[in-house]
Amino acid sequence: MKGEKDVNHSSEVFSVIDCDVHNQFRSNKDLVPYLEEPWKGFVQKFGMPGGGLPYASPIGNKRKDADPPSGLPVGSDPGYVVEHLVEPFHMEYALLCSDAVIGVSGFADPDYAAAVCRAYNDYMIAEWLSVSPKFKGYLCIGTQDPEQAAREIDRVGPHPDIVGVVVIGGARAPYGQRFYHPIYEACSRQGLPFVIHPGAEGAGIFNPPTAAGYVTNYLQWHTCLPQTYMAHLVSFVCEGVFEKFPELKVVFCEGGVNWLPPLLWRMDKNFKALRVSAPWLKRMPSEYVRDHCFMTTQPIEEPDDPKHLLAMFEMFDAENMLLFSSDYPHWDFDDPTKILQRLSPEMKRKIYCDNAKKLFKLA
Template sequence: MAAPMKVIDCDVHNMLRSSADLVPYLKEPWKSMIASFGVHMPGTYSSPIGVMRKDAVPPGGGIAASDPDYLVEQLVKPYNMEYAILTGGLYAVNVHPDPDYAAAVASAYNDYLIAEWLPRHPSFKGAMIVPVQDPQQAVREIDRIGPHPDIVEIMLASASPIPYGNRFYHPIYEAAERHGLPIGIHPGSEGGGISAPPTAAGYPTNYLQWHTSLSQNFMAHLISLVCEGVFEKFPRLRFVLVEGGVAWLPHLMWRLDKNYKALRWTVPWLKKMPSEYIRENCFLTTQPIEEPEDFEQLKQIFDMIDAERMLLFSSDYPHWDFDDPTHILRRLPEESRRRIFYQNAKELYNL
């Protein structure tokens, strides 16, 4: 079914065909190491049914979503997508214990993205990755890649050893703001490498529990970003919470505002209510949208968070829980759909 309106998809996973794709963009000793042994990133919980749509495998075979032309034919054209933000999948660089290895892989991926994906179709825009465990190297990479006209975002893993509001990360945010690049946070490798446990209670036993609990990381990062004064220090910086759900946001804003009223002396740098910073500086993507049987309940949540201004459409292609833009949120008013599926992203990414 063709989409009736223009769409900007804010989470499209372009995939490597193999580790060999990165080899031409690596320097020694990483070139020989990865050519011989492949890219090794910290692992975590794996889905027993796989994570990729079977029909996303290119006609010639290989990894789903690894062929730019087939991605255009299967996703961009049928759904009337003006832009597809290519978010990749190597987020585990952020929790690799070796910061130099992480920096080498991140730089190679960014060069590969620019050389072999972004020129292939005018709809393609890219999210770069950086080694956040070494802010100095991350800043150098942002200064190197950030000026490219088709790079529109910096993507971080929600897996991390410390919350993202911590001042350890602030040099990265200064560089992102200087280049006008939003920062995305995406699930990946929670509980792996040098990251903290994947839930506040520790390690669950299976993928279902891990996958359901991912929103905990987003809540912790968002509270940290607000309370550590990131948005006061970097007022033009925008964060995009990708693939972390939506329905948890109202109660977090209520609770944070309530506690701030009693404890504001502990965060004297804040000049506004916490929920104001969230509404002004943060966006969430729609996938995976929580759609209860009673749509009015979801609409109430949308009203609580001003979803018409905060949400960005994402399909999560080519994952198994892909969201079809012609099927989700069909009962929203037309103007709300236009903003969520198109206009908010167009403004955020200056497209």
């Protein structure tokens, strides 16, 4: 993995903005100095409780070659992330998303979730964003109490190295519903995209991870993740979120890609006959998606025949809607020098760098 990497087969080396890099904790007490009481004492004594996901990966969750020489846990040494990921792959920026924290939205206590998110956001700014100018961060919020979440967005959002607001895919209701609208109002106020990341579907107070209920193993859970994203996306559009918040952008991170075209076709077809259900929509549903929604490349569904992938990309304006992500340091890490080899240089440049630079307002 180390050494100079050319993200193109030509002599040109593409810059990369990685939109999904997972910074991990050294220990489950890293947040203690940043927590308020009574949560500080609780975490100091017992550590941070897990999110309760009922599935375990049979191959683990981390890359075996990402262990830092310092002996710290994988992904917890910011200097080594720069050395192991950012520098070898010519990354302009690595956008940090802590999957260890966003699952707190699955806890029943909204005040605990909000306290953990506040502590994490302060911790990330102090101990990660200060290490390298190439690190930018997504601030975390709990979705149990949208008013409290909006205050956190307003508190941390103005920081120059904060570029988005991240939540978990698991939810008690689809994200387009009015309950969540204070969050989108705050995102719009701060000019921050709303990022959805998987990881706790079926855990805690969340709904089951599939429309049919609970599956029996991690393979099925991981394969069915797009179901959650489909529900959220349809909800955003049909509930009129993008009419109410015309500046809002939503990133569907790490949920697959090629399920999108048939979903758009179905939504447009149904809307023609059922538009009375959503009288606030002034355009076809697919138009809102193309103007407001983005998806990350990892995990990309690459068929055996590369022509099929290019055909799918043409069906949903992938050139302008996709953002590169590696999912470092997880087991399904995507090497930017290995994926999407058949794309044109111009399309690659947009997906690997330009789309993210524009969306996240990166210099």
